[in-house]
Amino acid sequence: MRLKDTVKKEDFKIMAIDDEPDIIASLGLYLNKYDFVGYTNPMEALEVLKTEHFDLLLLDFLMTPLHGDQVVEEIRKFNSSLYILLLTGHKDLAPPLETIKRLDIQGYCEKSSNFDQMILLVESGLKSVSQMRIINDINQKLETAYSDLKNAYRGTVESLRLAVDAKDSYTKNHSDRVALYSKLIGEQIGLPEDEMQTLYDGALFHDIGKIGIPDAILQKPGKLTDDEYDDIKNHPSIGAKIIAPAKIFDPIIPIVKHHHERYDGRGYPSGLKGEDIPLLARIVTVADSFDAMTSDRSYRPRFTLEKALDELENGKGTQFDPDLVDAFLIAFRNNKDYIESEISSKFVTATL
Numbered sequence: 001m002r003l004k005d006t007v008k009k010e011d012f013k014i015m016a017i018d019d020e021p022d023i024i025a026s027l028g029l030y031l032n033k034y035d036f037v038g039y040t041n042p043m044e045a046l047e048v049l050k051t052e053h054f055d056l057l058l059l060d061f062l063m064t065p066l067h068g069d070q071v072v073e074e075i076r077k078f079n080s081s082l083y084i085l086l087l088t089g090h091k092d093l094a095p096p097l098e099t100i101k102r103l104d105i106q107g108y109c110e111k112s113s114n115f116d117q118m119i120l121l122v123e124s125g126l127k128s129v130s131q132m133r134i135i136n137d138i139n140q141k142l143e144t145a146y147s148d149l150k151n152a153y154r155g156t157v158e159s160l161r162l163a164v165d166a167k168d169s170y171t172k173n174h175s176d177r178v179a180l181y182s183k184l185i186g187e188q189i190g191l192p193e194d195e196m197q198t199l200y201d202g203a204l205f206h207d208i209g210k211i212g213i214p215d216a217i218l219q220k221p222g223k224l225t226d227d228e229y230d231d232i233k234n235h236p237s238i239g240a241k242i243i244a245p246a247k248i249f250d251p252i253i254p255i256v257k258h259h260h261e262r263y264d265g266r267g268y269p270s271g272l273k274g275e276d277i278p279l280l281a282r283i284v285t286v287a288d289s290f291d292a293m294t295s296d297r298s299y300r301p302r303f304t305l306e307k308a309l310d311e312l313e314n315g316k317g318t319q320f321d322p323d324l325v326d327a328f329l330i331a332f333r334n335n336k337d338y339i340e341s342e343i344s345s346k347f348v349t350a351t352l
């Protein structure tokens, strides 16, 4: 039975559950400055709690068919934050402290004729509820502001990435394809989901540092001089510096910085060797090299697919982590049509 006080009161909704209608009626009088609703049937009240928001619940302990602690047990299955005060009769024992703590019941008090103690507990409970509302509101605003900031920064770096990719038609969409191949390797070796996201982002932004390399060097037809090659070799470190100020990019810094290391330790910028090279960077190295080999360059035409795959095979243990080359070769076979269409579409785009 629902006994509803229809006058809209202060901005708090309180529910009481007690199998004695007289108690519900008295509580309604004492709490008439709030939006109050009382139930004598706990099962009916549970259904309402599933769909309606309440700020505080007053709950009789000894009831049929469910005791108060059993009602809380049910509530906690779908609502972990509802503020609950348990009401005990004069001579009733309260549930054990362990139960009260486990069910996150915020307090209990005796039902007495004037309800003074209960009113005090309700008022202090509503103060907590109100403070929680403010905290939640602030957290929500902070989250929104943080997410806006993250998106704005990511957007800026994304523009840089597109600018790098667009610097010349030979590298158009290079980072998208490297991200795609890296993802295939990651899936093949069963990387966990959070690392897959880091891998994908790291692959997308791996060459961001090329924004700091003169176009005359990047687009130079023919062979680079040693000095020019030294300049190019700065792009992983430049990239790491570009993304370092934003904390959101922390996880991908090792990928950006180390995607030109070699498994035999003869790569750059740090000369890391074998498994000292971060795993995700080793993956991107394989993906990056495959895309470089299957792309036309100003100084050489692209390799055939067979030749590119042979080169990966030949580079096992020297340039590449052998296990990751194997993973790529399996992923390649499983996704051959898809990869071939990606590769051929880039030549269509590049000639437009």
Ligand SMILES: [Fe+2]
Binding pocket: 206, 207, 235, 259, 260
């Ligand atoms: Fe690179």
Ligand SMILES: [Fe+2]
Binding pocket: 174, 178, 206, 207, 288
């Ligand atoms: Fe690259």
